[in-house]
Amino acid sequence: MPACVEKRHLLTATTNLNFSSAESIPVLNSSSEIVLSGLRPTGRVHLGNYFGAVRNWVALQERYNCYYFVADWHALTTDYADPQNVQQSTFDAVADWLAAGLDPQKCSIFLQSEVKEHAELHLLLSMVTPLPWLERVPSFKDQQQQLEDKDLNTYGFLGYPLLQTADIIVYRARHVPVGEDQASHLELSREIVRRFNNFYGPVFPEPQPLFTATPKVPGLDGRKMSKSYGNTIGLTASADEIRRLTMTMFTDPNRIRRNDPGNPDICNLFQFHRLFSDDQTIARVDHDCRTAQIGCVDDKKLIAERMIEALAPIRARRERIDRDPSIVWDTLRDGNRRARERAGETMEIVRKAMKIAYPLLS
Ligand code: SF4
Numbered sequence: 001m002p003a004c005v006e007k008r009h010l011l012t013a014t015t016n017l018n019f020s021s022a023e024s025i026p027v028l029n030s031s032s033e034i035v036l037s038g039l040r041p042t043g044r045v046h047l048g049n050y051f052g053a054v055r056n057w058v059a060l061q062e063r064y065n066c067y068y069f070v071a072d073w074h075a076l077t078t079d080y081a082d083p084q085n086v087q088q089s090t091f092d093a094v095a096d097w098l099a100a101g102l103d104p105q106k107c108s109i110f111l112q113s114e115v116k117e118h119a120e121l122h123l124l125l126s127m128v129t130p131l132p133w134l135e136r137v138p139s140f141k142d143q144q145q146q147l148e149d150k151d152l153n154t155y156g157f158l159g160y161p162l163l164q165t166a167d168i169i170v171y172r173a174r175h176v177p178v179g180e181d182q183a184s185h186l187e188l189s190r191e192i193v194r195r196f197n198n199f200y201g202p203v204f205p206e207p208q209p210l211f212t213a214t215p216k217v218p219g220l221d222g223r224k225m226s227k228s229y230g231n232t233i234g235l236t237a238s239a240d241e242i243r244r245l246t247m248t249m250f251t252d253p254n255r256i257r258r259n260d261p262g263n264p265d266i267c268n269l270f271q272f273h274r275l276f277s278d279d280q281t282i283a284r285v286d287h288d289c290r291t292a293q294i295g296c297v298d299d300k301k302l303i304a305e306r307m308i309e310a311l312a313p314i315r316a317r318r319e320r321i322d323r324d325p326s327i328v329w330d331t332l333r334d335g336n337r338r339a340r341e342r343a344g345e346t347m348e349i350v351r352k353a354m355k356i357a358y359p360l361l362s
Pocket of ligand 1: 251252255262263264267268269270285289290294295296297299300
C-alpha cells in the first residue's frame with residue numbers, strides 16, 4: 001500500500017461527535033451528483049466554521065461526490081497586499097478539515113490555485129457577464145465599506161463572484177451547500193449559467209442550493225464567531241485553552257449576583273449547551289439557572305468539560321497530523337489531480353462550445 005494511502009486510513013475514523021442537526025440533511029439520490037464547496041484559507045477552523053460548514057461537509061461526503069477546496073485565490077481578492085500567511089493558513093485549514101472527519105477516500109480536497117481551469121473559465125465567463133450584474137452584488141459595496149482600511153477598488157474584487165461561479169460550474173456541480181439565509185448567493189451563478197447556455201448551448205447545469213443545518217454559533221462576546229472579532233474557540237484548541245476561553249464568555253447580562261435568577265434564553269453561554277450537552281443536562285441547567293441553583297462560574301466549568309470531551313477525538317487527529325504534515329500535502333496532491341481531471345473535461349466542452357478548440361494544434 002502506498003504511504004499516502006496508508007496515512008489516509010489513519011484519518012478515516014469518524015468523529016464521535018453526534019450533533020443531531022447534522023442528521024437533518026436530506027437523503028440524496030446518487031453519489032454521482034457533484035457537490036462543490038470551498039472556504040478561504042483563514043487558518044485553524046473555529047467552532048463557527050465547523051458548525052457553519054465543515055460538519056455538513058463531513059455528512060455530505062457520505063451521500064454525494066464532493067469537491068471541497070481551499071479558496072486561496074479568493075483570499076487574494078482582499079489580502080493581495082499581504083499574502084504571507086496564505087500557505088500556513090491553507091495547511092491549518094486542511095489539517096483541521098481532516099481532523100474534523102473529511103475522508104480523502106470519500107471526497108476530493110484540493111487547492112484552487114492548483115487547478116488553473118478555474119482561472120480559464122473565469123476569464124471566459126467575464127466575456128459574457130454584464131458589468132452591472134457584478135456591481136449590484138450587495139457584498140461588493142458592503143465589504144468595501146467594512147474593510148475600508150484596504151483598497152478594494154480592484155478588478156479582482158469586483159470579479160470575485162464570477163470566480164466563485166467558475167469554481168462551481170467548472171465541475172458542473174449540481175449542488176452547493178448553503179445555510180437557509182444564503183440562497184441568494186447562488187442566484188448570480190445561476191443567471192450567468194443561463195446566459196452562457198443561451199449563447200453556446202446547454203453546457204452547464206444550473207447549480208442548486210443544498211440547504212444544510214447551520215446553527216448560529218455565537219462568539220465569546222455574543223457577536224457572530226469570527227476571527228476578525230477575536231472571539232473564537234478553535235475546533236482543535238487544547239483543553240487548557242478551552243477552559244481559559246470559556247471563563248471569558250458573556251452570560252446573562254442581567255445576572256449580577258450569584259443569587260440572582262438567570263435567564264438562559266438571553267445567555268450567550270447557554271447556546272453552547274445546545275451544541276454540546278445532552279437534553280438532560282440542558283434541561284437541568286435551564287432549571288437550575290432560573291432558580292439560581294447554579295452559578296455562572298460553575299456553569300462555565302461544566303460547559304468547558306463538555307466541549308473538551310466532545311472535541312477530544314478531533315483534537316487527537318489534529319495532533320497526529322501535526323506529527324506528520326505530509327498527510328495534508330498528500331491529500332491535496334491527490335485532490336488536485338482529481339479536480340483537474342473533472343475540470344479539464346469541462347473545459348474541453350466549453351472550448352468546443354465557444355469555438356476556441358483547435359484539434360489540429362493538439
Ligand atoms: S447559569 Fe449558565 S445559563 Fe444561567 S446565566 Fe449563568 S452561564 Fe448562563
